[in-house]
Amino acid sequence: MKRSRVVISGLLGVLALGGTAAGLRLWSIAHVRRSTGRQELGFVTCHHCHFVRLEQLPWAKARPHHRSPAGLAVSPDGKKLYIALDDVNEVVEADGATLQVTRNLKLDGGPFGLALDARGERLYVTCRDTDRVAAIDTREFKAVDSIAVGAGPVAIAFCATKAGDRLVAANSVSDNISVLEASPLKEIARPQAGREPCSVAVTADGSVAFVANRLAVAENPLTAPESELTVLDPASGRILTRSSFASAHLAEGIAAVPGRAWALAPVVKVRNLVPITQVANGWVMSSGLALSDSQGRITQVPLDEAHDYFADPSGIAVDSAGRRAYIASGGGDAISVLDLDRLAHWLAKADETARREAIEDLSLSAEYMLARIPTGRNPRQLALSPDGQILFVSERLQDSVLVVDTTRLKPVGRIPLGDGGGSDPIRRGERVFTKAAYTFERQFSCRSCHPDGHVDGLSYDFDGDGLGDNLLDNRSLQGVAATEPFKWTGKNPSLEIQCGPRFARVLMRTDPIPPEDLNDLTAFLKALPSPRWERQRHQPLTPAQERGRQIFFATETPAGTPIPRARQCHTCHRPPLFTNRLLSSVGTKGPRDSADLFDTPHLLGIAHSAPYLHDGRARTLEELWTTYQTNDLHGVSSHMTKRQLNDLVEYLKTL
Numbered sequence: 023m024k025r026s027r028v029v030i031s032g033l034l035g036v037l038a039l040g041g042t043a044a045g046l047r048l049w050s051i052a053h054v055r056r057s058t059g060r061q062e063l064g065f066v067t068c069h070h071c072h073f074v075r076l077e078q079l080p081w082a083k084a085r086p087h088h089r090s091p092a093g094l095a096v097s098p099d100g101k102k103l104y105i106a107l108d109d110v111n112e113v114v115e116a117d118g119a120t121l122q123v124t125r126n127l128k129l130d131g132g133p134f135g136l137a138l139d140a141r142g143e144r145l146y147v148t149c150r151d152t153d154r155v156a157a158i159d160t161r162e163f164k165a166v167d168s169i170a171v172g173a174g175p176v177a178i179a180f181c182a183t184k185a186g187d188r189l190v191a192a193n194s195v196s197d198n199i200s201v202l203e204a205s206p207l208k209e210i211a212r213p214q215a216g217r218e219p220c221s222v223a224v225t226a227d228g229s230v231a232f233v234a235n236r237l238a239v240a241e242n243p244l245t246a247p248e249s250e251l252t253v254l255d256p257a258s259g260r261i262l263t264r265s266s267f268a269s270a271h272l273a274e275g276i277a278a279v280p281g282r283a284w285a286l287a288p289v290v291k292v293r294n295l296v297p298i299t300q301v302a303n304g305w306v307m308s309s310g311l312a313l314s315d316s317q318g319r320i321t322q323v324p325l326d327e328a329h330d331y332f333a334d335p336s337g338i339a340v341d342s343a344g345r346r347a348y349i350a351s352g353g354g355d356a357i358s359v360l361d362l363d364r365l366a367h368w369l370a371k372a373d374e375t376a377r378r379e380a381i382e383d384l385s386l387s388a389e390y391m392l393a394r395i396p397t398g399r400n401p402r403q404l405a406l407s408p409d410g411q412i413l414f415v416s417e418r419l420q421d422s423v424l425v426v427d428t429t430r431l432k433p434v435g436r437i438p439l440g441d442g443g444g445s446d447p448i449r450r451g452e453r454v455f456t457k458a459a460y461t462f463e464r465q466f467s468c469r470s471c472h473p474d475g476h477v478d479g480l481s482y483d484f485d486g487d488g489l490g491d492n493l494l495d496n497r498s499l500q501g502v503a504a505t506e507p508f509k510w511t512g513k514n515p516s517l518e519i520q521c522g523p524r525f526a527r528v529l530m531r532t533d534p535i536p537p538e539d540l541n542d543l544t545a546f547l548k549a550l551p552s553p554r555w556e557r558q559r560h561q562p563l564t565p566a567q568e569r570g571r572q573i574f575f576a577t578e579t580p581a582g583t584p585i586p587r588a589r590q591c592h593t594c595h596r597p598p599l600f601t602n603r604l605l606s607s608v609g610t611k612g613p614r615d616s617a618d619l620f621d622t623p624h625l626l627g628i629a630h631s632a633p634y635l636h637d638g639r640a641r642t643l644e645e646l647w648t649t650y651q652t653n654d655l656h657g658v659s660s661h662m663t664k665r666q667l668n669d670l671v672e673y674l675k676t677l
């Protein structure tokens with residue numbers, strides 16, 4: 023071949039390649055414009071809308087499981103301890119003297135809460151993931167009965183009533199309470215609770231059951247949130263009263279106090295509307311104890327001290343004489359011991375004003391705080407032996423149960439359950455997530471605002487601008503992998519940056535999280551699954567959900583008018599994550615917002631992350647297209663009938 027021919031064919035080849043590349047480029051630009059419905063694109067890659075497969079996401083992949091203790095129950099003779107291990111689907115029995123596990127039982131569905139009957143013959147277990155309560159015969163140590171209850175049952179309590187033996191289970195996902203006959207298992211009532219009922223206690227005579235609800239609800243983002251205390255009659259399941267904890271939430275434990283007609287629930291006092299820059303003044307959140315007295319009056323008292331905080335209060339146990347309360351601080355790795363006689367003494371002389379202002383006075387805790395006992399990692403649930411001598415503490419992120427002598431107020435042993443999971447970055451990341459030591463004076467942890475990696479349902483004032491300006495609704499971290507950019511403004515391109523130095527400066531007011539801990543933290547965040555994904559994706563849609571799906575993917579209105587590409591729901595909320603990861607303006611800028619472009623949120627698990635929109639103004643999904651509809655800028659909805667809107671919402675709830 024002549025040299026010139028080689029050159030010419032080479033040139034032709036380059037030209038052809040160049041032409042193809044240019045053609046591809048033009049096609050790509052046109053394609054992306056068509057797919058986004060807009061001309062101005064900014065930075066968009068093919069990855070914004072393609073190549074995402076849920077099966078490939080970190081949270082959909084197999085991960086190590088750990089023998090982390092959840093619920094605890096002590097036998098009436100004080101000799102045996104039962105422990106639920108939700109992550110490995112087991113319930114185990116341990117010997118209180120040898121501190122060894124003696125028997126194991128496989129029980130599917132994430133066994134979580136435990137309750138024993140009066141004689142210790144039946145152990146009742148809530149299976150959080152399969153929405154059931156199971157009964158275990160403790161002699162044979164095998165499951166003998168099981169029943170479907172509401173969704174996501176966590177805590178359960180047993181009581182003998184005049185009408186027979188009862189169980190009261192808190193269904194954290196369906197926001198209701200299952201009241202059951204204990205033998206055989208039979209549901210007799212399912213009254214509505216507050217938001218995320220999470221703990222249950224009954225009085226010794228079985229006449230009253232208290233259910234504490236984890237999340238608070240606010241009228242609107244600018245009003246103080248309140249969480250509900252639901253009080254019911256376990257014999258009939260009838261609601262007696264609904265009272266509320268003002269500006270307090272995350273009640274993850276509750277106890278009825280014998281002899282005093284009190285119910286005690288550890289809570290987090292929130293001041294979400296105080297700018298977060300006030301962390302240094304201790305004005306953002308603190309731990310408290312809500313006390314409901316015999317007249318149903320509620321007084322909140324502090325659990326913290328002026329310069330030392332005991333973040334994320336969780337389980338509570340009270341002795342049978344009603345003299346002492348023990349409260350786990352999940353973020354502070356400690357147990358607080360309270361003298362209830364001294365608390366009663368303070369309460370008796372406190373007037374209305376003193377009671378109302380008590381929670382703000384961190385020096386008050388000295389009046390009734392007896393001791394703080396250090397524990398292993400992330401103490402959550404507590405159980406006392408019937409004689410009150412021994413306190414068992416579940417060390418959730420260390421796979422062990424600590425045994426505390428309550429006379430000496432000292433740990434005396436530990437029941438090992440697993441290896442602690444220290445070699446698993448996800449487990450280590452969860453420790454970072456739940457630990458308050460990264461915050462100034464140990465005031466709070468990530469979990470304080472993102473319980474279970476989810477939302478707390480509140481809007482926060484994060485920027486140092488005007489009070490109440492640019493409020494930001496909390497965002498769920500469940501299913502957050504691959505949905506970058508983060509934040510409502512979409513300003514953070516990665517989880518490392520989201521949780522990095524600026525975050526430490528603004529939110530936690532201390533040194534940044536060390537790099538190796540930050541790596542573990544992001545591994546944990548990426549492994550947080552979208553709720554109930556595995557189950558839901560195999561379930562067929564109901565007719566209403568299917569009609570809603572067609573509306574979501576519609577390209578024209580029922581009357582045949584085309585919906586512009588840019589306003590079709592699925593253009594922005596593109597499956598499978600239901601986001602195209604781009605910023606959009608959908609007419610939701612409020613009078614106190616400085617921007618009108620917001621990150622297109624993913625919609626996985628959307629049913630459970632109310633309130634909605636960047637500032638949390640919409641309390642329900644319906645409100646997005648009724649109270650806060652935006653003249654068809656946020657999807658085209660003005661033609662929709664009430665029924666069509668309901669169908670759309672029904673579909674959204676399946677995501």
Ligand code: HEC
Nearest residue numbers: 050051053054057058066067068069070071072593596602
């Ligand atoms: C903003 C979202 C978005 C972006 C960015 C995007 N696409 Fe698409 N793409 C779509 C949509 C919507 C479809 C229609 C089919 C579907 O729903 O999967 C599609 C379809 C396609 C198809 C199938 C042929 C067709 O036109 O139906 C190809 C090939 C494709 N895209 C390639 C690309 C490439 C290459 C890039 C990067 C240059 C890209 N896409 C970027 C949204 C996008």
Ligand code: HEC
Nearest residue numbers: 467468471482494495496497502507508509510511520521
């Ligand atoms: C005081 C409450 C609070 C604390 C503490 C907190 N967060 Fe958040 N988090 C929020 C709020 C509110 C948002 C929404 C803020 C925004 O969009 O700008 C958010 C957003 C996020 C996002 C972005 C989610 C998304 O989809 O864009 C991530 C990731 C996150 N938080 C992780 C963490 C981690 C990790 C910690 C602990 C290091 C933490 N958060 C501590 C309240 C909190």
Ligand code: HEC
Nearest residue numbers: 588589590591594606610620621622623634635636656657
């Ligand atoms: C142009 C892009 C776009 C279209 C089209 C669109 N959305 Fe959105 N969607 C957004 C953005 C951006 C937000 C966040 C707005 C805000 O927070 O103020 C949002 C918020 C939402 C939310 C609330 C999420 C949360 O966590 O608070 C839901 C639910 C939702 N959209 C569903 C839909 C449905 C259903 C449709 C069709 C009727 C639709 N969207 C059409 C971009 C879009």
